[in-house]
Amino acid sequence: MLLGIYNDLYQHFGSQHWWPAQTPFEVIVGAILTQQTSWNNVEKAIVNLKREKILDPKKLREIESEKLETLIKPSGYYRQKTKKLKNFMGFLFERHGGKLEELFGQSIEQIRMELLSVKGIGKETADSIILYAANKPTFVIDAYTVRAFNRIGVTKEKDYESLKKFFEDNLPKDVNLFNEYHALIVALGKNYCRTNPICGKCPLRERCDYALHSYDGAKRKK
Ligand code: SF4
CATH class of the missing domain: 1.10.340.30 (Hypothetical protein; domain 2)
Structure with missing residues (x-):
């Protein structure tokens, strides 16, 4: 499920090239x-x-x-x-x-x-x-992560350490994956999963409980 979400986000937004810094x-x-x-x-x-x-x-x-x-x-x-x-x-x-x-x-x-x-x-x-x-695999949690993944319905965790553990337990411990995944979640939060979400255009609408219950056009993705 988490890799499926990642793939949908990556296909939609592409690589985010984080972190924007030289050193x-x-x-x-x-x-x-x-x-x-x-x-x-x-x-x-x-x-x-x-x-x-x-x-x-x-x-x-x-x-x-x-x-x-x-x-x-x-x-x-x-x-x-x-x-x-x-x-x-x-x-x-x-x-x-x-x-x-x-x-x-x-x-x-x-x-x-x-x-x-x-x-x-x-x-x-x-x-x-x-x-x-340091380029080491630890999963970063932020407010966008809490909001989006609780809405999607894959977890009810809101606490930082529990949510971090949820991602790390359910994904390969791969620094490039963690790097890109967090950046894609930020893109999701900024573009669609805002305080007032724009579900109709969101690449996750077919996976998302919130969208399925509030947006008629969404169909459940397996
Ligand atoms: S479908 Fe809506 S609630 Fe679900 S992740 Fe996308 S913007 Fe957020």
Whole structure:
């Protein structure tokens, strides 16, 4: 069922080419900046950081907080996000000498535990970093995932860890699959499975309980 949904989404949307970043470090910064804002706003902040040539662990650690706040202002909540970035840099240098490859050389469980110990890094951010920066198979859950998969009716889980386990237990543990699947769910959530869903055009309408009960044109897909 989960692979069938994946195939329908992939056929409809195609490859999403996530994460839109040039380096693992840029993924981490983007994952922190994208909290509570749209990607367009994050891009503006990333452009500022690149222009100042500080998209680098050592430079981001050394830059004054006030200057960093100004540069990341387009991403919103810039004071909190400056603290979060500084917290991450503090962790990376104190625990791993500033070396991402040392952090990412550990098991998924260890990386996740360490990231979650950093103030300001929650589960979705930690899993995004592990999947898209460390390139290791952990499934990322977000609000789009909870909404769409509860509507489709394949699960009643709403809690982060339970839903993550549901995906990981029912899919091959393949980093490329997890990478593409989460990106496709975001495309689904943005384009169709919104607060007011557009079921009539959704590629999952024939699989979806919500659509079958509310949209006359849908027929159940086996
Ligand atoms: S058919 Fe409607 S409710 Fe179901 S996943 Fe698509 S948009 Fe969401």
